Amino acid sequence: MSTAAPRTAGPDHLWSVDEHLDDILATVRPLEPIELNLLDAQGCVLVEDITVPVSLPPFDNSSMDGYAVRVADVAGASEQYPAALEVVGDVAAGQADLLHVGPGQAARIMTGAPLPPGAETIVPVEWTDGGLGEGPVAGMRARSLAPEAAAGQVCVYRPAGARAHVRAEGSDVKAGDRAMEAGTILGPPQISLLAAIGRGTVRVRPRPRVVVLSTGSELVQPDEELGPGQIYDSNSFALTAAARDAGAIAYRVGAVADDAATLRDTIEDQLVRADLMVTTGGVSVGAYDVVKEALSYAADADEPGSGIEFRKLAMQPGKPQGFGSIGPDHTPLLALPGNPVSSYVSFELFVRPAIRTLMGLTDVHRPRVRAKLTAEKALTSPKGRRQFLRGRYADGGVTPVGGAGSHLVAALAQADALIVVPEDVESVVPGAEVEVVLLG
Amino acid sequence: MSTAAPRTAGPDHLWSVDEHLDDILATVRPLEPIELNLLDAQGCVLVEDITVPVSLPPFDNSSMDGYAVRVADVAGASEQYPAALEVVGDVAAGQADLLHVGPGQAARIMTGAPLPPGAETIVPVEWTDGGLGEGPVAGMRARSLAPEAAAGQVCVYRPAGARAHVRAEGSDVKAGDRAMEAGTILGPPQISLLAAIGRGTVRVRPRPRVVVLSTGSELVQPDEELGPGQIYDSNSFALTAAARDAGAIAYRVGAVADDAATLRDTIEDQLVRADLMVTTGGVSVGAYDVVKEALSYAADADEPGSGIEFRKLAMQPGKPQGFGSIGPDHTPLLALPGNPVSSYVSFELFVRPAIRTLMGLTDVHRPRVRAKLTAEKALTSPKGRRQFLRGRYADGGVTPVGGAGSHLVAALAQADALIVVPEDVESVVPGAEVEVVLLG
Incomplete structure (x- = not known):
């Protein structure tokens, strides 16, 4: 992978x-394609145009269980x-040696079985006596229960035109047709066609391997005992x-303590399995902001394009x-702030599009809609910063949940949308239209 | 798991x-819950109400990098x-032993660090000279680069009210609060809160293990050579x-030849890892329909509730x-027909809701909308059968792709919706409103 240096x-x-x-989007490049087994490619983007090698169906075959006959032999049947x-005899699906159907003859044929030579049309079994001589039947008896039914005589009660109930060779796709284009996302129906x-x-772009690590000496693994001044690590899980x-x-690395050397070692150790690295915490203006301390070094002269830049965004x-x-x-590498809500919102806005760019997707963003604000009082937002408030969206309306506080993780768990308040707006009154990012 | 016998x-x-x-929905029961690691529970349904064991934040802490001070000491600052x-000294996040802030004193404090005893408010570093004596600063120097900054003198340029920039203990959630209710689906924000x-x-309902096998002596594994009368197995992949x-x-079992004993053995062998079994092919009225032959036995007297019933549905x-x-x-066990499009449509209508019922979800169906039919000519549909045609949906309109033929897998790969034509409708004219199942 080659990434350009971030502009400074x-x-x-x-x-x-x-x-x-x-x-970010100008720097991150789609991953190099690899050849994957079909089921391992689910959800991936195809990078080759697919041409049909052999027609579908590959041969004329029956779409019904019934009898393969000549048209003239059933012309006046009632x-x-x-x-x-x-x-x-019988013609089963997958049968290689086909019998020949002559005048006055019929071959019992199964759905999907090749139309045998001599036969011109298919009469469904329900239009016959099934060879039992007792009037119309609902189906055939299983071969193992009635092997003798593959011989004898069958009465046909209705005529059939030429090639009735015959799926023609190539009627689905023809050899040489373009079956699928590069850029297609492989869902179940596409996998069905390819198989x-x-x-x-x-040949697809693989799923990116993302290493997530959180930083902070205050972080404790869930299920362990909290000491004084400690909190649970939630960012690496989220x-x-x-x-x-x-x-x-995604690979979760446990929380790393606020020590620049340890952090640098951990990141270097993890690089081998990372197509993208995400850290949380340690990016602000504090004296213990180790991500910043460990990573804001000048780009290595031997490694053009390397280096992490730490920035302030007009955002709340x-x-x-850091990026x-x-x-x-x-x-x-994206270095996100450590507050759980800040890191989650940052993930949605910056990391998710980066992941989807690595996958080769062209539609990398969450959908956005306009919605009417439902709230008891006006929303306030700091001038000059784009605010993202947590909300619930339904039927064209959006209701804020929780406050603007970036630590309200309880409210985040109730939200399914982000309410966007632009930089130049300081107040949004109830009933006003706002932009909403749907997280669904 | 206990399942009732299908009504006959x-x-x-x-x-x-x-x-x-x-x-199907009356028979299939949600899986028994198990205790899973948080990240293994992603996408699963919670079965316990979650009570907050310890308040969030667990202690008053700083929301900024700055200085912890007494209100009176900065009252008139400019x-x-x-x-x-x-x-x-410094108060870092995760620090257990806190210093005391007396009159005329300040402690350098980092975001997330506990408010030290004696301190009443936080002054952000940007309102100070950062202890450097040279006017307002943008941030602190990293401790490793400037360990002496934890001592000396700091100039504060703005006052701060009581508990400014302090996140109060329990302001996010309080010990004893209900954090989450049984029935919640665990997405990333829920996992964040739980951590x-x-x-x-x-404790969640686990993902169901679904074994998929296709049947048919004509089926060949993709990438192998096709012999006469053979086609590629696509259903097990799809x-x-x-x-x-x-x-x-989901576990894909390769295609099984049309032999009832082999099929029965394969199914019995696979049962150990199946919460749900899905077969394709061999369910119709043909003499080689082995799924039907192998499985339509009377329920075993020792095993009440067992047995597969084969049915005809008013559907196309x-x-x-079979079910x-x-x-x-x-x-x-759901036994689906063998045509690729038939099996795929059957999956969407019957297997998907069964899987989601096993997961304990209440919303088990694909969304349905009304859409305006865009087509060059009227759609025709057999009387008495509910028809599901493949279509593409956009902006309130739906356009059929491919024909009604159940082998048109190429068209299926273009579709993102199913057009529903009710049993009593034999023709739908362009411009008419139709019901659409959204597959996206």
Whole structure:
């Protein structure tokens, strides 16, 4: 992977949300394609045009269980005057050696079985006596229960035109047709078609491997005892789950203490399995902000394009952010703030599009809609910063949940949308129309 | 798992789509809950009410990097007349032993660190000289680069009210609060909250294990050579992918030849890892329909509730269907028809809701909307059968793709919706409103 160096705008530049996102999307490149087994390629983007190697169906075959006959032999058949034909045997699906159907003859044929030579049409079994001589039947008896039914005589009660109930060779797709285009996302129906035309493997962009680690000496693993001043690590769990939700293979690394050397070692150790690295915490203006301390070094002269830049964004929550690339492969790294809500919102706005770009998707963003604000009082927002409030969206309306506080993780768990308040808006009154990002 | 015997309506009864679906949903029961690690529970349904064991935040803490001070000491501070305070040390996040902030003193404090005893409010670092004596600063220097900054003197340029920039203990959630209710689906924000309150494992209904096998002596594995009368197995791939898409852990068993004993052995062998079994093919009225032959035995007297019933549905495609339960645990089994499009449509209508019922979800169906038919000519549909045509939906309109033929897998790969034509409708003119199942 090759990633360009992030453009450096100086430490005092206040980045807009869009500038930061544009920088990320201009830097992150889709992963190199690999050949994957069909079921391993589910959800991936195809990078090759697929041409049909062999027509579907590959041969004329029956769409019904019934009898393969000649048209003239059943031309005048009725319940009163059935056509009596000699049953010459069975044609089952997958059968290679086909019998020949001559004048006055019929072959018992199963759905999907090749139309045997000599036969011109198919009479469904329900239009016959099934060879039992007792009037119309509902079906055939299983071969194992009645092997003798493959011989004898069958009465046909209705005529059939030429090639009735015959699926023609190539009527689904023809050899040489374009079956699928590069760029197609492989869902179940696409996998169905690829298997049907004989493709066991396909060339796709793989799912990105995302390594998530949180930083903070105060962080304790859930289920352990909290000491004084400690809190539970939630970011590494939330973002690992969110990365999987976005389509990635995500690895959660436990929380790393606030020590720059340990953090640097951990990141270097993890790089081997990362197509994208995400950290949380340690990116602000504090003296113990180790992510910033460990990673804001000048780009290595031997590794052009490497280096992480730490920025302030005109955004709430999520003002401090880091972005760049690291290591010999210039692996992209996004350093998110440590507040759980800030990191989650940052993930949605910046990491999710990066993951989907790595996958080769063109539609990398969450859907956005306009919605009417339902609230008891006006929303307030700091001037010059784009605010993202948690909300619930339904039927064209959106209701805020929780407050603007970036630690209200309880409210986040109730939200299914982000309410966007633009930089130049300081108040939104109830009933006003707002932009909403749907998280569903 | 305990499943009831399917109600038996006799071989001649023509089942409606809804009767068949109701029978399935009345039989299939949600899986027994198990305790799972948080990240393994993603997408699962919680079965316990979660109470907050410890308040969030667990202690008053700083929401900014700055200085913890007493209100009176910074009361009149301004840029012209800054308050000069003695820096007594650092308070980092996760620090257990806290220093005391007395009159005229300040402690350098980091975001998330506990408010130290004696301090009443937080002054952000940007309102101070950062202890450098050279006017307002943008941030602190990293501790490792400037360990001396934890002592000396700091100038504060703005006053701060009591408990400014303090996140109060319990302001997010309080110990004893209900954090989450049974029935919640665990997405990333829910996982975030559960980790934050210290839950490393949760009690959920697990993802169902679905075994998919296709039957047919004509079936060849993709990438192998096609012999005369052979076609590629696509159903086992398509339905495995679709089962995963629905939330299941799906296992694809290769195609099984049309031999009842082999099929029975394979199914019995696979039962150990199946919460639900899905077969395709061999369910119609042909003499080689082995699924029907192998499984339509009377319920074993020692195993009440077992047995598979084969039915005809008033539906196109997908007329022949089998449903029941099998084996000592009465594992539900759905036997779908073998045509790729029939099996896929049957999966969407019957298997997907069954999988989602096993997961304990209440909303088990695909969304349905009304849409305006865009077509060059009227759609025709057989009387008395509910027809499901493949279509593409956009902006309130739906356009059919491909024809009604149940083998048009190429068209299926283009479709994102099913157009529903009711039993009593034989023709739908362009511009008419139709019901649409959204597959997206």
